[in-house]
Amino acid sequence: MIYLDNAATTKLKKSALEAMLPCFTENYANPSAVYLAAGKARRVVEGARDVFAKGLNCRREGIFFTSGGTESDNWAIFGAAEAMSKKGRHMITQQTEHHAVLNACDALRKKGFEVTCLGVDSEGLLDPDDVKRALRPDTILVSVMYANNETGVLQKIDEIGEICKKNGTLFHTDAVQAFGHLDIDLEKSPIDLLSASAHKIGGSKGTGLLYRKLGVDLPPFIYGGGQEMGMRSGTENVPGIAGFAAAFEDREDAAAVTELRNHMTDRLLGEIPGCILNGRREGRIPGTINVSIEGVTGESVLMRLSSLGICASTGSACTSQSGEPSHVLKAMGFDDRRCNSSLRFSLSSENTKAEIDETVDALKDIVEDFRGMIN
Numbered sequence: 340m341i342y343l344d345n346a347a348t349t350k351l352k353k354s355a356l357e358a359m360l361p362c363f364t365e366n367y368a369n370p371s372a373v374y375l376a377a378g379k380a381r382r383v384v385e386g387a388r389d390v391f392a393k394g395l396n397c398r399r400e401g402i403f404f405t406s407g408g409t410e411s412d413n414w415a416i417f418g419a420a421e422a423m424s425k426k427g428r429h430m431i432t433q434q435t436e437h438h439a440v441l442n443a444c445d446a447l448r449k450k451g452f453e454v455t456c457l458g459v460d461s462e463g464l465l466d467p468d469d470v471k472r473a474l475r476p477d478t479i480l481v482s483v484m485y486a487n488n489e490t491g492v493l494q495k496i497d498e499i500g501e502i503c504k505k506n507g508t509l510f511h512t513d514a515v516q517a518f519g520h521l522d523i524d525l526e527k528s529p530i531d532l533l534s535a536s537a538h539k540i541g542g543s544k545g546t547g548l549l550y551r552k553l554g555v556d557l558p559p560f561i562y563g564g565g566q567e568m569g570m571r572s573g574t575e576n577v578p579g580i581a582g583f584a585a586a587f588e589d590r591e592d593a594a595a596v597t598e599l600r601n602h603m604t605d606r607l608l609g610e611i612p613g614c615i616l617n618g619r620r621e622g623r624i625p626g627t628i629n630v631s632i633e634g635v636t637g638e639s640v641l642m643r644l645s646s647l648g649i650c651a652s653t654g655s656a657c658t659s660q661s662g663e664p665s666h667v668l669k670a671m672g673f674d675d676r677r678c679n680s681s682l683r684f685s686l687s688s689e690n691t692k693a694e695i696d697e698t699v700d701a702l703k704d705i706v707e708d709f710r711g712m713i714n
């Protein structure tokens with residue numbers, strides 16, 4: 340199998356598995372218990388918190404473990420709405436967000452909040468000046484993703500964050516796709532709230548984190564036994580958290596993945612007539628490529644790739660289920676034909692050049708085949 344769908348999920352890293360295994364077999368105590376063994380489990384969780392605090396250059400008290408990116412996004416958005424509703428009921432986001440953000444914003448709209456959903460240009464980029472223009476005295480939150488999950492395009496996070504800071508507005512970023520692939524310094528970056536997920540970086544599914552800057556008012560998300568400093572109750576997912584931290588420490592070599600991605604991009608654009616890149620070429624995360632190929636549908640190409648043991652996708656895992664054209668590519672102004680002929684390849688450091696070449700060669704044959712059938 341050639342796995343090129345790392346934006347959907349990643350294979351568990353060996354280092355993550357090794358960190359997780361003892362939490363199932365020996366170190367299985369409830370971290371909240373009082374005996375010695377519980378202290379050991381507690382140290383796993385707190386050690387993981389230290390790993391993230393050090394790696395992100397932030398206070399350890401700013402890290403809250405959650406069940407994943409979706410929960411972190413929901414907590415940031417609903418939490419900010421609750422904490423700040425006295426100040427106002429207006430929020431700003433943008434059209435290419437993940438549905439964890441878009442649907443949370445929709446839910447708030449139904450509760451009487453006003454949400455401005457900004458557009459992007461044909462390269463997938465949000466103009467920070469558009470954020471500036473959309474800000475109002477009653478704007479309580481701006482939520483803009485760090486990197487897009489379908490195209491890999493990076494937004495101008497620091498610029499947008501500075502604009503929010505000047506306006507006294509909270510700034511949340513869904514950093515699930517960028518986290519662990521790019522260096523993020525939370526001491527320097529004007530980010531108030533940040534979401535991340537373990538299974539996108541070689542950790543296990545069902546684990547994530549929300550970072551909160553000191554002084555940001557956010558209510559607890561889940562009430563119960565008071566875990567996670569009383570902010571997110573529920574017995575900690577000790578194995579998941581241990582694996583998340585191990586995967587984060589064992590971060591991939593971004594330069595190597597970028598080189599592999601550039602090689603694949605060059606070959607796709609150079610050797611397949613009518614193949615165009617979706618999203619800007621520079622300013623993207625290392626592993627993600629999104630192309631449209633004239634005269635074929637992404638779905639049918641995927642089937643053929645799949646029969647050869649090659650895993651890619653048409654867009655996000657969620658939209659490919661619904662059969663709807665990608666909301667991300669639509670927001671970039673592309674017509675249905677370009678959207679429906681799109682393919683996403685998301686690479687990791689597990690991939691080799693030989694795998695990439697095999698995939699491009701197969702793709703060339705498939706496209707020629709489909710085109711021959713039409714003509």
Ligand SMILES: *Cc1c(COP(=O)(O)O)cnc(C)c1O
Nearest residue numbers: 407408409437439488515516536
């Ligand atoms: C995968 C993903 C999420 C959801 O994370 P889960 O841990 O699967 O809930 C949110 N945002 C983006 C950008 C993602 O890629």
